Amino acid sequence: MSERGTTSWYGPLDPAPDAGWTEAPPRKGFFTDTSICIGCKACEVACKEWNAVPEDGLLMLGSSYDNTGALGASTWRHVAFIEQPKALGPQEAGFAGTAAGPPGSDVLNRTADSALTGDRTALGTDSSRLEVGPAGLGAVDLGMPSMTLPGSVDGAQRTDFRWLMASDVCKHCTHAGCLDVCPTGALFRTEFGTVVVQDDICNGCGYCVPACPFGVIDRRAGEKGVTKNAGIAQKCTLCYDRLGDGLQPACAKACPTTSIQFGDLDELRERAEKRVEQMHAQGIPSARLYGEDPCDGVGGVGAFFLLLDEPEVYGLPPDPVVTTRDLPAMWKKAALAAATMLAGAVAVFVGGGS
Amino acid sequence: MNDRPAGALDEGPATPGAAEAVGTSDPGPAATAVVGSGGGRRRKGGRGRGERGEQPMVPPAEFTSYYGRPVVKAAPWEHDIPAYLFLGGVAAGSSLLSAGADLTGRPALRRTGRFGALVGLALSMIALVRDLGRPERFHHMLRVAKPTSPMSVGTWMLTLYGPLAALAAAGELRPFLPPRLRDGRLGRVLGGGARPAGLTAAVVAPAIASYTAVLLSNTAAPTWHAAHRHLPFVFVGSASAASGGLGMMATPVSEAGPARRLALGGAVLELAVEHRMEAAMGITAEPLHAGHAGMLMRASKALTAAGVVGTALVGSRSRAGALASGAALLAGSACLRFGVFEAGQASARDPKYTVVPQRERLERGGPTRSA
Numbered sequence: 001m002s003e004r005g006t007t008s009w010y011g012p013l014d015p016a017p018d019a020g021w022t023e024a025p026p027r028k029g030f031f032t033d034t035s036i037c038i039g040c041k042a043c044e045v046a047c048k049e050w051n052a053v054p055e056d057g058l059l060m061l062g063s064s065y066d067n068t069g070a071l072g073a074s075t076w077r078h079v080a081f082i083e084q085p086k087a088l089g090p091q092e093a094g095f096a097g098t099a100a101g102p103p104g105s106d107v108l109n110r111t112a113d114s115a116l117t118g119d120r121t122a123l124g125t126d127s128s129r130l131e132v133g134p135a136g137l138g139a140v141d142l143g144m145p146s147m148t149l150p151g152s153v154d155g156a157q158r159t160d161f162r163w164l165m166a167s168d169v170c171k172h173c174t175h176a177g178c179l180d181v182c183p184t185g186a187l188f189r190t191e192f193g194t195v196v197v198q199d200d201i202c203n204g205c206g207y208c209v210p211a212c213p214f215g216v217i218d219r220r221a222g223e224k225g226v227t228k229n230a231g232i233a234q235k236c237t238l239c240y241d242r243l244g245d246g247l248q249p250a251c252a253k254a255c256p257t258t259s260i261q262f263g264d265l266d267e268l269r270e271r272a273e274k275r276v277e278q279m280h281a282q283g284i285p286s287a288r289l290y291g292e293d294p295c296d297g298v299g300g301v302g303a304f305f306l307l308l309d310e311p312e313v314y315g316l317p318p319d320p321v322v323t324t325r326d327l328p329a330m331w332k333k334a335a336l337a338a339a340t341m342l343a344g345a346v347a348v349f350v351g352g353g354s
Numbered sequence: 355m356n357d358r359p360a361g362a363l364d365e366g367p368a369t370p371g372a373a374e375a376v377g378t379s380d381p382g383p384a385a386t387a388v389v390g391s392g393g394g395r396r397r398k399g400g401r402g403r404g405e406r407g408e409q410p411m412v413p414p415a416e417f418t419s420y421y422g423r424p425v426v427k428a429a430p431w432e433h434d435i436p437a438y439l440f441l442g443g444v445a446a447g448s449s450l451l452s453a454g455a456d457l458t459g460r461p462a463l464r465r466t467g468r469f470g471a472l473v474g475l476a477l478s479m480i481a482l483v484r485d486l487g488r489p490e491r492f493h494h495m496l497r498v499a500k501p502t503s504p505m506s507v508g509t510w511m512l513t514l515y516g517p518l519a520a521l522a523a524a525g526e527l528r529p530f531l532p533p534r535l536r537d538g539r540l541g542r543v544l545g546g547g548a549r550p551a552g553l554t555a556a557v558v559a560p561a562i563a564s565y566t567a568v569l570l571s572n573t574a575a576p577t578w579h580a581a582h583r584h585l586p587f588v589f590v591g592s593a594s595a596a597s598g599g600l601g602m603m604a605t606p607v608s609e610a611g612p613a614r615r616l617a618l619g620g621a622v623l624e625l626a627v628e629h630r631m632e633a634a635m636g637i638t639a640e641p642l643h644a645g646h647a648g649m650l651m652r653a654s655k656a657l658t659a660a661g662v663v664g665t666a667l668v669g670s671r672s673r674a675g676a677l678a679s680g681a682a683l684l685a686g687s688a689c690l691r692f693g694v695f696e697a698g699q700a701s702a703r704d705p706k707y708t709v710v711p712q713r714e715r716l717e718r719g720g721p722t723r724s725a
């Protein structure tokens with residue numbers, strides 16, 4: 001909507017100068033090239049170590065090699081792990097002609113799923129309540145000797161197969177919903193153009209949590225004095241402390257494949273464009289960038305990605321828009337509604353009668 | 355210690371392996387024997403089938419998610435927040451009623467309104483502070499004033515409104531003070547200040563009732579956000595109905611005419627706009643009908659409608675009728691707030707409501723672009 005054109009609530013801009021930094025360094029960010037992620041989770045570990053992020057649960061989710069689950073108050077990097085019946089470009093999985101096995105993943109999924117929906121104890125799921133029914137663990141085919149190929153199902157053939165791995169993180173949006181709605185000023189824009197929570201200011205109102213279009217930030221559960229920063233909104237800081245000392249963030253430093261690349265956002269965007277072109281030339285047309293466009297619904301993000309499938313496959317929103325884009329319209333409606341109420345109240349007294 | 359958000363994981367899909375079922379029309383768990391599961395496709399409604407009494411409102415379509423996990427996070431808010439929405443609305447409407455009663459010489463209605471506003475306000479402030487992760491830091495809200503944050507705007511409006519509503523209510527206590535105090539300085543302040551304070555509070559009050567809609571809508575929770583054009587009207591209607599109901603209950607029938615009319619007008623506005631709101635919301639209206647939220651919304655409609663009928667038929671004739679109708683309106687308003695709250699939370703927990711509308715948007719006009 002063009003009437004917002006001149007405000008800095010929406011549209012492409014450089015966030016640090018917009019927030020009032022006069023001599024801001026070039027905007028910093030991440031380019032996460034998921035095509036070379038090997039799912040080792042070194043980034044998750046390095047992040048936890050450097051930032052002293054508390055334990056985030058010791059669940060085995062069973063749905064894949066991802067036992068972290070999702071980003072959260074105590075999970076600032078999350079490596080997604082996806083198994084798909086698709087070919088990865090020209091690669092050959094080597095399964096052609098081999099028999100398909102039983103759908104063991106169904107059992108795992110069922111277990112994980114009941115784990116996710118069961119009543120949770122302080123440390124995770126109360127396993128006594130897991131609903132693993134007759135179709136669950138009891139029915140697993142262990143592949144005991146038989147007349148057919150172990151595990152073969154009705155002569156079915158294996159499909160194509162690929163693994164996708166992606167290390168997700170706070171996007172450090174140009175227009176950050178979390179920062180916009182923060183009523184205490186605890187969330188602020190750094191000189192590097194990133195978005196950081198000040199632990200000593202946040203009062204845990206929780207508004208940033210539903211405001212983030214990517215489901216990144218969360219309020220840390222736990223007891224004050226026992227869990228670090230309990231009751232306070234927490235997320236990736238893009239290692240604000242390390243950046244101040246000229247170091248790169250812990251996750252990028254630890255990444256063994258350079259899947260996580262840190263640097264000046266402008267330069268990262270150029271590099272990413274080239275990488276996509278290269279992959280297209282190599283016969284991987286599904287490669288695409290996500291979040292790099294300064295004209296998208298959040299004004300482009302500081303931590304953008306190269307993906308090999310649709311964003312929602314990785315748990316990312318396909319077309320995120322900062323909620324603040326619609327806020328001027330909302331305020332107008334609210335003012336109109338308030339005026340309606342006031343007029344109504346006047347009318348009920350002026351209207352006569354008892 | 356496990357602080358994964360309530361919204362992130364523990365409301366996982368009801369069907370195991372909900373993230374798979376690649377391209378099949380039967381999303382049943384056993385029929386999804388594809389290699390792998392993440393990032394597969396499942397049908398809209400695959401989760402709600404039957405279990406939640408959810409009626410498919412649109413033809414089934416497919417969408418993809420990461421193991422059925424939420425894309426956006428539900429707010430970490432408990433029932434304090436919908437309670438606050440309700441109580442703030444009661445306070446706002448009561449301030450309006452008391453100001454009008456003050457100006458038109460209806461002392462009983464004035465008293466009800468002023469006390470209603472004060473009690474509503476006090477309880478809603480308790481709810482707000484209780485809901486913080488760090489209640490002892492509630493005053494950090496007063497460090498900044500941000501028009502981009504409805505919570506900040508609301509805090510400042512309450513900071514203005516609170517003392518005014520309190521002073522107006524305190525004025526009602528003057529006759530009960532011992533003569534020395536009543537005629538002393540305190541008494542004079544109370545006596546002289548109550549009316550201007552009450553009138554000023556009444557000017558701010560409607561904004562208190564309507565901004566709470568923006569508080570919910572200015573989020574990525576699909577159902578709250580999609581309601582943003584209508585929700586302020588629904589909420590001021592609900593606040594009027596509730597405060598009118600309270601006025602009817604606590605004021606003699608002969609003086610409660612304005613309360614009845616406010617209640618009727620508010621309830622009709624709420625019911626009518628809520629209906630239009632749902633029609634405009636597409637798939638994100640579904641959570642308003644499903645599960646616990648759906649129950650609350652149905653209860654709200656029934657109670658509010660009953661309150662309307664009762665108010666119109668017997669509200670002005672019998673005290674008992676006024677009591678019953680007023681109570682129904684208050685309960686209807688409370689159910690509405692809790693219903694809208696829970697529907698928004700449910701919409702955040704199910705990736706369907708984030709992914710499908712965005713996909714539809716993409717298919718219609720390509721990615722959202724600002725320039």
Ligand code: SF4
Binds near residue numbers: 211
């Ligand atoms: S991704 Fe979410 S938490 Fe990160 S800056 Fe954007 S809105 Fe804030």
